[in-house]
Amino acid sequence: MAATGEKKLVRSHSGLRMVCMNANDTSPFTLPEPQWIPDADMGFCMNRNCQAKFDFMKRRHHCRRCGKVYCNTCCDKKLPLPRMCFVDPVRHCNNCYENTFKENEFYDKHLKTLLTGGQFLMLDQDENSDNSESFLCKLSNNHRLLQVVTTDIDTQDEEGNKMGTGIALRYKDNYEDSQTVKMEVIDGSNKKQGMTWVAAMQKAFKMIYESRTSSSSP
Template sequence: MSAPEKKLVRSKSGLRMIPVNNMDISPFTVSEPPWVPDSECLVCMNSSCRVKFDFRRRRHHCRRCGRCFCNSCCESKVPLIRMCFIDPVRQCNVCVEISRKENEFFDKHLKTLCNGGDFVLKESGEEIEDSCSTFRCKLTTDNRTVTFDSNHDKHEPVQMAKLESVQILTSGVDSEGNMVASGIAMKYHNHNSDKNMVKLVISPTSTTKREGQMWIAAMQKAFKLIHEARMTEKP
């Protein structure tokens, strides 16, 4: 699937590169927040600062949360990929740390999801047999859909926006006592709005177990971002 066509738009927070068609918007994207009006912001909104604004101390709005701060509390400029800014933008000291952690997902884990992993698929209650087909599970370039490719069988794509939950499946512990991921169960709504669940399991004989485990970890992080975006957008 080709990447969606995009356009350059300007907001008061900066330049953004967004899809031309709203149907192509990534599920990881969140909307720009409204800015707190200057008239409602007489002091820095950092509770541990609260310095008064005057002709020497200017207000600076955080592009992520929309609140206003003094320069010391809002001086860093970092990429804000979730709002599609093309250049690093000013963020408060709290938001900048959140954005840096999210940027690790976009720089590393998103690539893992798009590269894909090999899994045996089963619906709830099914047992895995030696004859089960292996699917290449990967996220499309527009980040909206998980596809399942196999030479023998088919499975409907899963829309990321329709994911209801993900659960890591484990099988024992490693030498350091950490649980070992063996698969992931994804609950979602299909095209008929019915609830389904599919389990992606790493085959015990797979030669790409590590790749599968990395894909599982990346999908867990992806769902967390989508869930947080849903909570942010709720009225």
């Protein structure tokens, strides 16, 4: 059994990929590689506005994200594709280019925010309770867990008791029971970091949700 977090380099027909040795470490943001449409099945570029005929001058190229066959003109843009763990930038068709471009913004910006973490207050069931504890919440390095580090911040002198921006996370505990945690961003110097963290978390869920709904309709 591979140690936690260990990765290995694998070569697929699409290129070199760095993948986790242990499937349990695979990030939930990861997309599976698409099935490649066989060369022999396609005489024409699959871009409806192009449909160039392939011959020994016009070569076939596969988009690494959708696996469809295109001519060079319709599939010549290369982008990093971290969701499929490619080491180098890979070929994209015009459609897929836009999706990956947006997602790479998530990887460059919001994922860093999630890994750095934000300061929150745990919202107690009992609203009048004074012992709400503040904590740092961050995404684990394999993106699969939320790590919580409690810190001692005095929250006694809060009188107005305004509801701030927060996030409710529903999860299954070790006994497969549904649990909900409600967290509130702490007012003060760390507020911006907490708000940014919540926004990044929402982007993460949206990205996963959107690729699930789009992959079910070919």
